[in-house]
Amino acid sequence: MKHWTLEQIPWNRFDPARVDPEIVKLVKAAAMVEFNGGDYATYLNRVFADDAEFRDVATDWAQEEVQHGQALARWAKLADPSFDFEIAFRSFTAGYAIPLDAEQSIRGSRAGELVARCIVETGTSSYYSALMDATDEPVLKEICRNIAADELRHYKLFYTYLKRYLDREGLTGWRRLKVTLARIGESEDDELAYAYFAANHPDETYDRKRFSRAYARRAYAVYRRRHVEKGIAMALKATGLTPNGWLNRWLTALACRFLQFRIKKLNALNA
Ligand SMILES: [Fe+2]
Ligand SMILES: [Fe+2]
Numbered sequence: 001m002k003h004w005t006l007e008q009i010p011w012n013r014f015d016p017a018r019v020d021p022e023i024v025k026l027v028k029a030a031a032m033v034e035f036n037g038g039d040y041a042t043y044l045n046r047v048f049a050d051d052a053e054f055r056d057v058a059t060d061w062a063q064e065e066v067q068h069g070q071a072l073a074r075w076a077k078l079a080d081p082s083f084d085f086e087i088a089f090r091s092f093t094a095g096y097a098i099p100l101d102a103e104q105s106i107r108g109s110r111a112g113e114l115v116a117r118c119i120v121e122t123g124t125s126s127y128y129s130a131l132m133d134a135t136d137e138p139v140l141k142e143i144c145r146n147i148a149a150d151e152l153r154h155y156k157l158f159y160t161y162l163k164r165y166l167d168r169e170g171l172t173g174w175r176r177l178k179v180t181l182a183r184i185g186e187s188e189d190d191e192l193a194y195a196y197f198a199a200n201h202p203d204e205t206y207d208r209k210r211f212s213r214a215y216a217r218r219a220y221a222v223y224r225r226r227h228v229e230k231g232i233a234m235a236l237k238a239t240g241l242t243p244n245g246w247l248n249r250w251l252t253a254l255a256c257r258f259l260q261f262r263i264k265k266l267n268a269l270n271a
Contacts, residue, residue: 004146018137019079028076028199032092035069037062047105071143092198111171112179114162118238119183125151126231134222180239213271228255
């Protein structure tokens with residue numbers, strides 16, 4: 001059961017005067033990744049082959065992710081009528097694929113897989129909260145509000161199963177931390193850069209460095225301290241650490257400084 005539908009979005013309130021073209025680029029890229037959620041469900045269904053309950057949950061989850069892609073694509077088309085989602089999405093999936101034939105989690109264990117899932121939902125929930133606060137366009141604001149709420153629910157859902165699998169399989173604190181750090185590190189990998197390229201520069205050739213910089217410059221700019229702080233709390237919780245203590249304060253300060261530094265550098269490069 002989805003918590004909202006595309007019909008509930010107030011499309012007629014779309015205000016072209018409040019559209020920020022830089023944010024349109026981010027929305028187009030996000031639509032690619034979200035719409036690809038079905039593929040990730042295929043992977044999760046294989047990794048959790050004998051857990052029928054979790055497979056049902058993963059199937060419903062993917063439908064929500066696909067709907068995120070549909071909503072974002074429809075908004076992007078309003079903002080830029082020349083945007084061809086089908087062509088862009090085909091280009092995205094032709095160049096970027098997740099391991100659909102895996103029999104085991106690429107994280108080494110099911111508990112590890114669920115830690116990684118929690119980190120991804122942490123990232124998306126803070127990203128859409130930040131995007132919601134960064135845009136003045138009322139329809140996009142509403143879409144982001146809905147998506148951010150879904151992403152937070154997804155985090156809670158995967159966290160519930162994480163606790164179950166931690167009881168069953170066990171996972172040392174060190175391995176749990178390793179999965180968290182690995183998954184955070186992957187946020188600068190190909191997926192987002194390729195989505196940004198396929199969505200915004202379909203007629204050009206993929207250049208990883210160029211498009212990961214272009215994506216990062218725009219994405220990092222939407223974050224404010226409160227989004228970072230909340231995201232770090234969620235990531236710490238998924239890692240089994242205290243969410244809101246000194247470690248959060250320290251990491252938030254560090255992450256905000258990193259973001260500022262990167263934005264400055266990327267602006268200077270005109271990425
Ligand atoms: Fe999503
Ligand atoms: Fe999600």
